[in-house]
Amino acid sequence: MTTFAPGTFKPAPGRGSLARMLFVHARTEAVLTLRNGEQILLTVIIPMALLIALSLMSVIPMPEPRVGSAAARIFALAIISSAFTGQAIALGFDRRYGVLKRLAASALPRWLLVTGRICGALVVAAIQVALLAVTALVLGWKFPLSGLPWLVLLIVLGTLTFGALGVLLGGALRAEIVLALANIIWFVLLMVGGVALSVPVGFVHLLPSAALAQAMESAVVYGTAPDAGPVAVLLAWGVAAGALATRTTRLT
Amino acid sequence: MSPNPQPAVEVSGLVKRYGSKTAVDGLDLVAQPGTVLALLGPNGAGKTTTIEICEGFRAADGGTVRVLGLAPGDQALRPRIGVMPQGGGGYPGIRAEEMLNLVAACAADPLDPKWLIEVLGLSGAVRTPYKRLSGGQQQRLSLACALIGRPELVFLDEPTAGMDPQARRLVWDLVGALKDDGVTVLLTTHLMDEAEALADQIVIIDQGRVVAQGSPTELTANRADDQQLRFRARPGLDTSLLSAALPEGLKVREATRGQYVVEGLIDPQVVSTVTSWCAQQGVLAEELTVAKRSLEDVFLELTGRELRS
Numbered sequence: 001m002t003t004f005a006p007g008t009f010k011p012a013p014g015r016g017s018l019a020r021m022l023f024v025h026a027r028t029e030a031v032l033t034l035r036n037g038e039q040i041l042l043t044v045i046i047p048m049a050l051l052i053a054l055s056l057m058s059v060i061p062m063p064e065p066r067v068g069s070a071a072a073r074i075f076a077l078a079i080i081s082s083a084f085t086g087q088a089i090a091l092g093f094d095r096r097y098g099v100l101k102r103l104a105a106s107a108l109p110r111w112l113l114v115t116g117r118i119c120g121a122l123v124v125a126a127i128q129v130a131l132l133a134v135t136a137l138v139l140g141w142k143f144p145l146s147g148l149p150w151l152v153l154l155i156v157l158g159t160l161t162f163g164a165l166g167v168l169l170g171g172a173l174r175a176e177i178v179l180a181l182a183n184i185i186w187f188v189l190l191m192v193g194g195v196a197l198s199v200p201v202g203f204v205h206l207l208p209s210a211a212l213a214q215a216m217e218s219a220v221v222y223g224t225a226p227d228a229g230p231v232a233v234l235l236a237w238g239v240a241a242g243a244l245a246t247r248t249t250r251l252t
Numbered sequence: 253m254s255p256n257p258q259p260a261v262e263v264s265g266l267v268k269r270y271g272s273k274t275a276v277d278g279l280d281l282v283a284q285p286g287t288v289l290a291l292l293g294p295n296g297a298g299k300t301t302t303i304e305i306c307e308g309f310r311a312a313d314g315g316t317v318r319v320l321g322l323a324p325g326d327q328a329l330r331p332r333i334g335v336m337p338q339g340g341g342g343y344p345g346i347r348a349e350e351m352l353n354l355v356a357a358c359a360a361d362p363l364d365p366k367w368l369i370e371v372l373g374l375s376g377a378v379r380t381p382y383k384r385l386s387g388g389q390q391q392r393l394s395l396a397c398a399l400i401g402r403p404e405l406v407f408l409d410e411p412t413a414g415m416d417p418q419a420r421r422l423v424w425d426l427v428g429a430l431k432d433d434g435v436t437v438l439l440t441t442h443l444m445d446e447a448e449a450l451a452d453q454i455v456i457i458d459q460g461r462v463v464a465q466g467s468p469t470e471l472t473a474n475r476a477d478d479q480q481l482r483f484r485a486r487p488g489l490d491t492s493l494l495s496a497a498l499p500e501g502l503k504v505r506e507a508t509r510g511q512y513v514v515e516g517l518i519d520p521q522v523v524s525t526v527t528s529w530c531a532q533q534g535v536l537a538e539e540l541t542v543a544k545r546s547l548e549d550v551f552l553e554l555t556g557r558e559l560r561s
Binding site (some may be wrong): 001002003004006008009010011013014015016019022023024025028031032035036093094095097098099100101102103104105106107108109216234251 | 301307309330331332333335337339340341342343344345346353354355356358359360361362363371377382383394397399401402403404422426429430432433434435440467527
């Protein structure tokens with residue numbers, strides 16, 4: 001028989017500090033993503049391979065300056081990979097393993113559960129873009145520094161918009177279905193969603209993928225603010241997906 | 253303590269429907285502070301639905317629920333309660349220690365995670381991802397998460413499911429220690445011995461209704477004429493002869509092959525009659541015992557003997 005000193009479990013309830021909860025939760029989310037090999041393949045290795053291919057293989061049509069254009073597109077792809085596909089798959093399996101219910105049962109407020117996930121995703125996106133940016137610089141990308149604030153802003157906006165879409169998908173369906181759909185959508189957006197290649201079809205510009213790639217191009221290639229059009233498209237998708245996700249996301 | 257303390261959990265007239273099926277059908281229960289209440293019932297009786305409504309995970313369709321005097325969904329309640337959901341919960345890739353640290357960060361004055369990991373026998377698995385832990389290990393981690401914040405009230409949904417006997421014993425010891433320190437425990441189980449060993453108050457539910465409640469002693473209390481004398485002897489004895497030899501009102505049957513049961517008021521005279529009758533038949537009455545009703549008898553009587561899915 002195991003015995004415990006009297007008073008070991010004497011109640012002393014109370015909520016932890018919000019800042020510490022947020023920090024530990026966001027760190028957990030980021031560390032789990034960075035430790036996951038499949039996620040790294042999807043969010044870093046494939047984008048980096050594509051960045052190198054688009055920069056060096058002149059058979060692929062790419063506007064000049066070639067490396068800058070490729071970097072803009074691949075930054076957009078990296079954010080789609082982690083915030084949408086990665087987040088959707090992670091959420092699908094987190095629900096399967098009951099972690100949302102587990103955390104919802106703790107003193108962690110619901111809003112913090114969302115904020116922690118967003119902060120974790122932003123950390124991951126920042127690391128991705130940093131690694132890809134270094135690669136692009138090595139390949140000969142000339143970054144106009146006036147674009148830096150816009151780049152940061154677009155990382156945040158892109159992560160929020162695609163994160164909301166990822167939660168919409170990952171929060172409602174079974175994990176296996178999420179896994180399949182999130183990868184298929186990623187591939188479709190990459191090929192015909194205005195990311196890797198410019199697609200001269202009108203409605204493609206209304207896709208969040210094309211909008212993010214186009215906005216990135218302004219910041220990354222020309223160092224200027226993105227046009228209002230792509231930003232409005234991103235915002236619209238993000239707000240709509242977020243509003244819908246709050247109704248459809250289930251804990252398990 | 254005041255003579256009429258506010259109940260830790262108070263449920264009255266609780267109703268929950270899933271489509272056309274009524275899972276909980278007018279259920280009442282009261283858990284007093286510092287006591288252990290077990291919701292005992294067969295699978296599908298409505299135990300988990302009831303406990304999840306108390307935890308604030310499901311909305312009731314009718315009735316009232318107060319937890320520590322508050323509505324179950326009240327955010328102020330979260331830090332004060334510890335929850336062990338059925339089947340546990342964790343990020344698939346998280347390590348036991350990381351998971352416990354995360355939940356500990358949500359509490360103002362948590363227990364030491366390292367100590368709790370050791371107590372729950374998870375020291376050998378601190379670096380194992382959650383999805384590779386065994387069912388019993390996941391359950392133990394989940395229990396640790398429920399206790400780490402030093403709550404006043406803990407909800408344990410089937411806390412020993414999937415555990416080996418040693419771990420089960422440990423959970424029983426923990427529940428005892430919680431109660432000794434004044435923590436209220438509301439647990440569900442379909443194991444009679446668990447309810448009998450742990451609970452101050454047992455609420456037996458079936459098909460969403462309370463079919464009996466009371467302390468283990470009350471539930472198994474013998475009415476004077478509700479005892480059993482059991483013995484083992486050669487199969488196929490003529491029980492009507494024994495019946496004739498015994499006083500009026502006692503029933504004799506061969507319950508299973510070679511296992512005889514006499515039911516009614518068992519006094520020394522009855523025992524003596526049975527043994528001498530056996531002697532006359534030239535058989536030895538082996539393993540002769542006089543038993544009171546077990547909780548299992550009560551449970552099966554109330555919830556039926558047929559198996560349910």
